Amino acid sequence: MTIPTWQFLERPARAEDYSENDTTEQLFAGPTADRTELAVSLVRETIQNALDARLDDNSQVKVRFTLSSKALNNKRAEYWTNGLEYHLGQVQASSGTQKILPEISEFITKNRVQSGLNYLLVEDFNTHGLVGATDRVIRSNSEDVKDENWHYFMFAKGKTNKGAGMQGSWGYGKTVCHAASGSHCFIALTQRDTDKRELVMGKTRLYSHQLESGNDSFPEGYFALPTRDFDSLKPWQPAENTEVIDRFKKDFGVVRESGVEPGTSIAILWPKFEKSSHEEEQITFDKILSAATYSFIYPLVEQKLEVEVVENGRKPVTVNSETIEQVIAEEIEWDETGENSRDYILKFFNMIWLQRTSNSEERLELKLPIEYQKDAGKTPGRGAGRTAMYREMISPHAEFIRNKLSRQATEDSAVVLRVPVEMYDDLDEGDPNWQTSYFDVVLRKNDQSDEEGGDYYVRDYLTISGMDRIKSRKGYMAFVYVSSGSWSDGSDPMGSPRLSEMLRLSEPPAHTEWQPDSKYVAHFRNADSRIRFVNAAASDIISIIEEKEKKPGMWQNKLAGVFGVASDEEGTDVRTPTKPRGPVISRQNNWVVEPRSDGNGVAVRFSPNEKSVMPDSILLEVHTQIEKPNGIGKYHDSLDFDFIDDLGEVKMESSDCVFEVVKPNAIQLSELNEGFAFELSGLNESWDYVFTTSVV
Incomplete structure (x- = not known):
């Protein structure tokens, strides 16, 4: 033989x-x-x-x-x-x-x-x-x-x-x-x-x-x-x-x-x-x-x-x-703390049960804004466009969601949302039209509100293991689920083969994240914006429900391009257009905030002041100016810029201090020494930005 x-x-x-x-x-x-x-x-x-x-x-x-x-x-x-x-x-x-x-x-x-x-x-x-x-x-x-x-x-x-x-x-x-x-x-x-x-x-x-x-x-x-x-x-x-x-x-x-x-x-x-x-x-x-x-x-x-x-x-x-x-x-011996701890994994397990068993009456089924219903190809985009879209879908339910999440340590302390997104696949010869896909977002408040946030992402039956979007959102947990419908029993009409397939193709070999810049999703129209829309879902929704009820502030000085405009928040605002329009400098305590010399970005630098004590840390928030829907004017929004999405494009440099992204649109500077400096550049040159600093 x-x-x-x-x-x-x-x-x-x-x-x-x-x-x-x-x-x-x-x-x-x-x-x-x-x-x-x-x-x-x-x-x-x-x-x-x-x-x-x-x-x-x-x-x-x-x-x-x-x-x-x-x-x-x-x-x-x-x-x-x-x-x-x-x-x-x-x-x-x-x-x-x-x-x-x-x-x-x-x-x-x-x-x-x-x-x-x-x-x-x-x-x-x-x-x-x-x-x-x-x-x-x-x-x-x-x-x-x-x-x-x-x-x-x-x-x-x-x-x-x-x-x-x-x-x-x-x-x-x-x-x-x-x-x-x-x-x-x-x-x-x-x-x-x-x-x-x-x-x-x-x-x-x-x-x-x-x-x-x-x-x-x-x-x-x-x-x-x-x-x-x-x-x-x-x-x-x-x-x-x-x-x-x-x-x-x-x-x-x-x-x-x-x-x-x-x-x-x-x-x-x-x-x-x-x-x-x-x-x-x-x-x-x-x-x-x-x-x-x-x-x-x-x-x-x-x-x-x-x-x-x-x-x-x-x-x-x-x-x-x-x-x-x-x-x-x-x-299993899990990590002691964080989203890989036993406590977090058990809550992840419970969120899956909630997502699987919730029916149309128990979950919030969000509706696309009117402008997207009329123009399915409209891009949710990043920053201002994406946040505005989420705000319009979430705002009618914000109070209900806040009340739900406030019921800590009970089975009724979580909420399930079904989110729509329009998809177009140029390779789909059978039905080349825009189709509505859906994904689910489950949110809950952790019993320990001072613990870092934990989020989990699943496509069909595989956990996408490298995604970490809400770590700075203390006390929150999120579960994002996308299904192709190809392996379910048909009882859930959520099946979204276009969205699932786009995300699958965007993943690296080890299936650790959904990459907006993947070259393998080019046949899906506006694929990068759709992927960012899914990636940022939990973070954006949390930010919206945490907003205080307030009207968008009108600028006290309406002249675009003037720096050093006073803010109704504590701290200092610096507004920078695409190109610098004057060497205006704003001062606060022991630091100065000024536009970079090339007009693309901002610098926060040490500025001696004998009457002030160096703070422990400084919070730098980045906003973009966007037109109000009624065309009255411009205002800055706390959610319309996202470092997490834009880290591949934005450049940050520091000396004599350390920095950390603590919110989608905020960086915290700490361990400040005399002579410290921090510069942010690589911003989109077609947008106007507002930079707010405050003591933490």
Whole structure:
């Protein structure tokens, strides 16, 4: 019987199907990986792939992580490492001519292949398995590839066959299986629901190295059946005889009934269980459990997902809709404070229940302003336009929302809002018109009003983990949810495929944020403004309901471009147009506020004053001037500028002081020393600005 072995192709054979050396897996490993730990990336990528491959919308997907610190003995391990040691040695021999990742070099130097084989087993059930052709190369530009999961998992890198309603979008997620292994090796067994075939094949990503023929290899190697047919379009072939399949199940502890339980079992060889120089790269039971619970809390609550974590000598933990609250409360070591604390996660869980169970009578369904109903393409924009739109939608309900949120520590202390936004997709040939999409915002007041704000964002069933918009809003919590409707049971009419798809395409590979400047959303009209509109929802709504009832103040001096106009608030206002119109300076205590010399921005500087004491800190607020709806005049608004949105464009510099963005439109200067200076620049030159300073 022919048995599989680790093999590498010679170059340049089939060069179009294989890439050069790269470190794509580093997208998901170590401290530079989009702020995401390796264990977290592994959990997020493998579970989202399983959910994308679910049998149908009513199936509950089960994912099991088994951490086996007890190694297979050398005799059993040799079967699965057949041929690998030679190639590792050749890679090490090439280290003089190419840079090798330290972890690979260390693995080879310590001769880990001969020290037993431990593994991390990741399994999914109630999924389709890796379906699709196994006997030919798939050409994505000329074929329907949505069902070619085998090819895209095993052979394609940086490419995906996933479409709308799916979670993945980059085609890089599968490389996290390489990153999780000290040798970058994994072996997979898949049982397909389409043809009932069971297949075994492995893959590694090492480095180009010299083969026995004297020619260089490609960096990818495969644990597959031997082949010499290198010039054809036939890819590596998996093993599917009973002996290999049964041996895989026995050695790696797979319990999957043939022909009955479709899905995939991935054995990651020599996983990074041990501590290294980077704690972010260590994979542990607790990290896997907490990542699965936090990242997929929504489908767990929805009964769409069940996760089990198993480790030698430790009680297994199962997370599903019935156990999740107990697991959050008792099984996971969360951070002590902040939005990743146990208390916050439990409240996040409760906000999900509220969002899921609220009906049209219990939630506030906001209405688009008249001007947007008449002109769906009108851009909510950033700053003034966006805030004005939210204010018009929220104002009729502001008092009700304030009263709701004031009922602290009760089940009735939160409010659910459904927010509309108009969407147009130039690629939608079936219905090219503007369509109204919706997203939900859940707000609640924390019991401890002095604790920092916490906000959570979910698209379909994936928690977007890097968003932090209301940290400075002490006492508040928010949950923003966007659904494509592609995996719900149809009971909720919220499904907004255009909005969900735009946000999916705007996410980076680790799915940590919604990026307004993503080039992949250009076919959605005014995509950047729509993304900013969703991103700022919680922050803007909180600001509006916190506003005191007051009429917009008319400027005492109506001449545009005059600096030093007195404000009816405590502090000093400086108004600066696009270009400077005079060297007017405003003074307050021990500092001076003045426009920058180029007219674009403002400077706050130390100014000696013997009669005043240096304050502990100064609050600098930025406003834009906008026309009142009735055209009477201009006024400044506390919400129409947003540092959080504009940090990529606005430049801030300081000396002899420190600064922090404490509100969307406010910066706090502290640790002030004599001679301190702070400058703000990079503003939109087509707008007029008002800068207000006050002592904090």
